[in-house]
Amino acid sequence: MNAAAAVSPPAPPPLVALAAITKIYGTGTAAMRALRGIDLAIGRGEFVAVMGPSGSGKSTCMNILGCLDTPTAGGYRFLGVDVGSLDRNRRALLRRHYLGFVFQGFNLLNRTSALENVELPLIYRGMGRAERHRRAAAALAAVGLTGWEHHTPGELSGGQQQRVAIARAIVTEPALLLADEPTGNLDTARSIEIMELLTTFNRDRGLTIIMVTHEADMARYARRVVHFRDGLVDADERQGETD
Amino acid sequence: MLTNTLRLALREIRRNVLRSFLTILGIVIGVAAVIVMVTVGAGATAQVTEQIASLGSNLLMIRTGQRMGPGQTTAAPPFDMDDVEALGRDIPAVAAVAPSASQRLVAVYGNANWATMVTGVDNQFFIVRNWAVASGRRFLETELRAGKAVCVVGATIARELFGPQEPLDQLIRVGTFTCTVIGVLEAKGQSTFGSDQDDLVLVPLRTFQRRVAGNRDIGLIQVSVAEGRSTDKAKSDIEYLLRERRRITGSESDNFQVMDMKEITKMLTGTTRILTTLLGAVAAVSLLVGGIGIMNIMLVSVTERTREIGIRLAIGALEREVLLQFLVEAVVLSSFGGVIGILLALSASLGLSRLLQIPFVFNPGIMAVAFLFSAAVGIVFGFFPARKAARLDPIDALRHE
Ligand SMILES: Nc1ncnc2c1ncn2[C@@H]1O[C@H](COP(=O)(O)OP(=O)(O)OP(=O)(O)O)[C@@H](O)[C@H]1O
Ligand SMILES: [Mg+2]
Numbered sequence: 001m002n003a004a005a006a007v008s009p010p011a012p013p014p015l016v017a018l019a020a021i022t023k024i025y026g027t028g029t030a031a032m033r034a035l036r037g038i039d040l041a042i043g044r045g046e047f048v049a050v051m052g053p054s055g056s057g058k059s060t061c062m063n064i065l066g067c068l069d070t071p072t073a074g075g076y077r078f079l080g081v082d083v084g085s086l087d088r089n090r091r092a093l094l095r096r097h098y099l100g101f102v103f104q105g106f107n108l109l110n111r112t113s114a115l116e117n118v119e120l121p122l123i124y125r126g127m128g129r130a131e132r133h134r135r136a137a138a139a140l141a142a143v144g145l146t147g148w149e150h151h152t153p154g155e156l157s158g159g160q161q162q163r164v165a166i167a168r169a170i171v172t173e174p175a176l177l178l179a180d181e182p183t184g185n186l187d188t189a190r191s192i193e194i195m196e197l198l199t200t201f202n203r204d205r206g207l208t209i210i211m212v213t214h215e216a217d218m219a220r221y222a223r224r225v226v227h228f229r230d231g232l233v234d235a236d237e238r239q240g241e242t243d
Numbered sequence: 244m245l246t247n248t249l250r251l252a253l254r255e256i257r258r259n260v261l262r263s264f265l266t267i268l269g270i271v272i273g274v275a276a277v278i279v280m281v282t283v284g285a286g287a288t289a290q291v292t293e294q295i296a297s298l299g300s301n302l303l304m305i306r307t308g309q310r311m312g313p314g315q316t317t318a319a320p321p322f323d324m325d326d327v328e329a330l331g332r333d334i335p336a337v338a339a340v341a342p343s344a345s346q347r348l349v350a351v352y353g354n355a356n357w358a359t360m361v362t363g364v365d366n367q368f369f370i371v372r373n374w375a376v377a378s379g380r381r382f383l384e385t386e387l388r389a390g391k392a393v394c395v396v397g398a399t400i401a402r403e404l405f406g407p408q409e410p411l412d413q414l415i416r417v418g419t420f421t422c423t424v425i426g427v428l429e430a431k432g433q434s435t436f437g438s439d440q441d442d443l444v445l446v447p448l449r450t451f452q453r454r455v456a457g458n459r460d461i462g463l464i465q466v467s468v469a470e471g472r473s474t475d476k477a478k479s480d481i482e483y484l485l486r487e488r489r490r491i492t493g494s495e496s497d498n499f500q501v502m503d504m505k506e507i508t509k510m511l512t513g514t515t516r517i518l519t520t521l522l523g524a525v526a527a528v529s530l531l532v533g534g535i536g537i538m539n540i541m542l543v544s545v546t547e548r549t550r551e552i553g554i555r556l557a558i559g560a561l562e563r564e565v566l567l568q569f570l571v572e573a574v575v576l577s578s579f580g581g582v583i584g585i586l587l588a589l590s591a592s593l594g595l596s597r598l599l600q601i602p603f604v605f606n607p608g609i610m611a612v613a614f615l616f617s618a619a620v621g622i623v624f625g626f627f628p629a630r631k632a633a634r635l636d637p638i639d640a641l642r643h644e
Contacts, residue, residue, distance in 0.1 A: 068557060068637045089561055096559025107554050107641065111258065121558045123247050168558075 013080040014041040015176060015208055016065060021074035023060050023231075034060040035071070036231035042210060044175070047202040049219035050212045052228030058212045059180055061228070065210060066099055066178045067091040079175070096124055100169030102179035106161040108153040114140060114164045115149040121172045139171040140164070143197055159190035163197065170201060177201070179211040183218055195221040245571075252572040255544070256579070266540040267580030269533025270620060273526045274584025274613045275591060280522035281609045282592035286601040288508075294431070294440065295508055301338075302371060303478055304502045305464040305485070319498035321460035326488060330464065334480050336472035341367035342461040344451055348418040350396075350444055352404040359400060360443045361417050363451020371467040379411050379426030382447050390449035392422040397441040398430035417444055420454040474503055530616070533580060534624035541573050541628035552632050553640025566633035573625020574618050581617025585610050 023035040034057045042048055050058050063069035064076060067083055076083040078094065086094065100121075101107075108117045118136040127135070140149055143163040153161050162182060169177055179198070183191035199221050201207040211222065219225050220239075227235040256263045308319040327342045345362040366381050368374070376395060386393050394417065401410045410424045431440040452459050468477045478501050485499055486492075500506075545552070552565060596603040 063638055066557070068641075092556065092559050092561050094559075095557065099559075101557050103641070107550070107557075109551055109554060120555070124555075124559050124564065 013077070014043045015046075015079060017041045017075075017077045018061075018064070019075040019077075021061070021064060021071045021076060023057070023064065023069075024072045034231055035064075038074070038231075038233055040226065040233060040236075042208065044208055045202070045206045046224055047199070047209045047222045048211065048224045048226060049222035050210065050226050050228060051214070051216075051219055052234065054214075056228040057231040058228050062178055062180050062210070062212055065176075066101060067094050096121070097172070098175040100172065100174035100177045102162070102165050102169050102177065102182045104181040104184040106153070106158070106165045106185075108161055108164055108168075110154065111152055113150045113152055114145060114156065114167075117153070117164055118168045118171050121168060125172065135171055136167070139167040142170070142201075143167045157190075158186050159193060162186060162190075162194055166194070166197060166201075170205075170207065173205075175208060177207055177209045179209065181212050181214065183213065183215070188217075191215070191218060245567075248568050248571045249575070251568060252575040255572055256576060262540065263576060263579070266536050267533065267576055267583070269529050269531075269536045270577050270580025270617050271533075271584040271587060273529030273531075273533050274581050274617050275588040276522050276526035276529060277613050277616075278585060278588030278609055279591050279595065280519050280526065282588065282604060282606060283595050283599070283601070284516075284519045285604040285606060286592075286596050287599070289604055290601045291508055295504055301468040301470070301474060302504070302507070303466045303468060303474065303481065304507060305466065305481065305499060306462065306502070307499050309497060309500055320489065321462060322464055322499075323459055323461060326485070327461065327464060329484060329488060330466060330481065333484055334477065336468050336477040336480065337466050338469040339367045339370045339467045341365065341371040341465045341467075342448060342463075343368060343465065344448065344456055344460060344462045346418075346451075346455055348444075348455070350400060350404060351416040352413065355404045355406075357400060357403045359397075361451065361455060362443055362445055363448040363455070364445050365448050368445065368465070371465045374431075375429045376426040377429040379424070381426060387447045387449060390447055390453050392420055392450060392454070393425045393447065394422040395426035395428060395445040396424055397428050397443040397445075399439055399441040400444055401427045415444075417446070418455055420450075422446060422450070478503055530620055533577070534620045537573055537577055537621060538624040538628060540576075541569060541625055542631070544572070545569065545628050545632040548632075549635065549640045549643035552635050553637055553643065556635065556637035557641060562633045565635075566629045569629035569632045570622065570625050573629065574621035577621030577625070578614065578618045581614045584617065585613060588613075 018038050018040040021035055021038040021040075022033065025032040025034055036057075038057075038061060040061075050061070052058055060069070064071050067078075067086075070084070078098065083091065083094070108114075109120070115133070115136050118139050119132045122132040122135060137146075137149060140146060143166050145160060145163055145167065148156065148160065148164075151160075153164070156164065162185075166182075169179075177198075182198075183194050186194065195218055198209055198211065202209050209222075211218075213219050222239070224236070224238045226233055305322070307321055322342070324342065327340050330337055331340045341364060343362050343364045345360050347358060348361045349356050349358050350361070351357075362368075365387050369376070369381055377398070379395070381395065382393065385391070394415070396404075396410060396415075404410070404415060405413065410427055413424050414421050415424060428441065428443075428445075446455075448461075466477070466481065468474050481501050482497065485501075486497065489498060491497060555565060555568075593603055
């Protein structure tokens with residue numbers, strides 16, 4: 001792999017670059033060192049699976065990557081920009097324009113239709129009503145939910161809810177999709193559907209995806225697997241195309 | 244963005260119709276109280292003003308004592324006929340002087356009886372009060388001088404005692420004496436809170452002094468100022484004269500009061516003002532309680548919707564956008580309270596003015612003020628919960644169950 005990097009032409013800055021990131025929860029004797037120095041660079045168009053035992057700091061790292069949380073120390077560059085120097089509002093704008101999130105618990109707005117859930121990020125982008133409807137409907141179509149636009153999360157299965165969440169994450173055409181255990185609440189058949197969806201977006205639209213998973217079967221869809229252990233990157237391996 | 248925020252707020256309110264309604268009840272009551280207060284107050288004032296206009300703008304009322312406040316009067320020596328004559332003689336601006344003395348008595352005719360104000364007057368009364376006799380006649384000089392048992396009754400008395408019967412030449416008993424009805428006054432046709440101008444029986448002053456009061460005291464002197472003469476000048480002349488006659492010197496304060504239109508209005512609207520103040524207090528308290536109610540429910544709402552806020556923040560909502568969302572919700576809620584309060588107040592004022600027989604004065608200005616005020620309550624009391632929502636940490640909010 002190092003050899004491959006050596007022969008390729010000088011690379012543009014990676015999409016995200018973590019340098020010696022640490023995160024300590026609490027203080028004094030109760031201090032919990034969740035991340036103990038993470039170095040990680042991820043380029044555009046990658047599909048990365050993050051694996052590791054429970055408590056190894058995967059979610060903590062994802063929150064930092066997603067600009068939802070700030071590291072205790074270390075540098076985080078997003079497209080070359082130092083995220084640590086951004087204030088709360090600028091980080092919100094970074095999320096708005098560059099990031100999409102998919103959570104284990106779906107995190108859709110209750111009692112709000114699938115279409116409106118998908119429209120939500122577009123509203124914050126100040127997009128007009130008609131254009132919003134069109135884009136949201138297209139995103140729902142892309143995840144195979146045409147005809148379900150007006151169902152609320154309560155009227156959808158877990159798999160369908162997660163597909164709505166994916167539609168919401170990709171409707172803004174983000175630079176990076178962050179998914180923390182997106183299949184954690186789903187059965188195997190539903191999980192495979194979701195993984196195939198993500199693979200399609202990665203391959204056809206060049207969407208960069210970082211995904212946390214516990215299941216080796218799901219990690220197999222990714223082209224790079226990063227292993228965490230005790231707040232450190234334990235292994236970082238690229239794997240061939242799965243198809 | 245704002246229309247979206249507005250739509251969102253409306254939907255949130257529709258989701259909890261009952262809760263929203265209970266939340267805004269305080270605002271509803273507060274706004275309704277303010278508007279009812281102002282509307283009824285304005286109606287009462289309009290009526291009093293109209294009554295006073297019917298008295299004529301050149302009327303001065305002179306009474307003994309100094310009014311301390313509504314219903315409170317300090318004791319003071321009464322006036323007598325010499326005072327009346329002196330006023331007519333020494334003050335050139337005075338066109339007519341009408342002495343009177345009154346007492347509440349029961350008037351009886353057949354089976355009907357009616358508690359009324361019996362007032363001893365002379366014919367000057369009709370002049371200064373600009374009041375005509377509708378049927379029959381005024382008093383004759385001989386009747387006045389001899390203190391005859393005759394009376395002129397107000398329209399209310401004619402109606403209550405005689406009904407459809409002709410009152411003229413009938414005998415009515417007033418207190419302990421019996422008098423013949425010689426005239427019926429023109430109806431003034433208005434009433435303020437508890438005081439009906441047409442509810443009176445006029446008898447010659449001398450008759451009153453002999454048969455009712457048992458003394459020669461005069462309680463009230465009404466003066467009409469001659470056309471083209473200054474009322475203020477007449478008023479100060481009268482005050483000077485009466486101070487002299489009553490031997491009030493230097494810094495001693497008057498033991499009588501000369502009231503012009505302004506002061507008569509103030510006297511007649513005294514009860515209205517008490518009512519207005521009371522309702523004002525109710526309104527203030529209701530708005531405060533209503534505001535706290537809104538704050539409370541918005542805080543509950545922020546807690547309930549913490550996860551939603553987390554999702555919005557994760558998606559990229561700015562702090563001020565979340566703040567705006569909750570603030571708009573609070574303002575929409577309180578404005579609804581304002582609108583309902585206005586509607587409630589309109590029907591209540593209509594009913595009240597009909598009940599109190601005062602004109603209904605529609606005042607769009609106060610409606611606008613009440614509406615804006617209720618919206619302001621939403622802003623003030625919605626701000627703290629909204630800021631709390633906006634300042635949530637995205638991860639904590641997302642983790643919230
Ligand atoms: N808000 C917090 N306060 C204190 N400690 C925390 C907090 N969040 C995480 N931790 C701790 O940090 C460590 C890493 O947590 P993290 O959630 O990143 O693990 P994870 O790898 O995602 O685990 P899992 O696979 O169970 O999701 C854990 O020991 C956890 O207890
Ligand atoms: Mg985790």
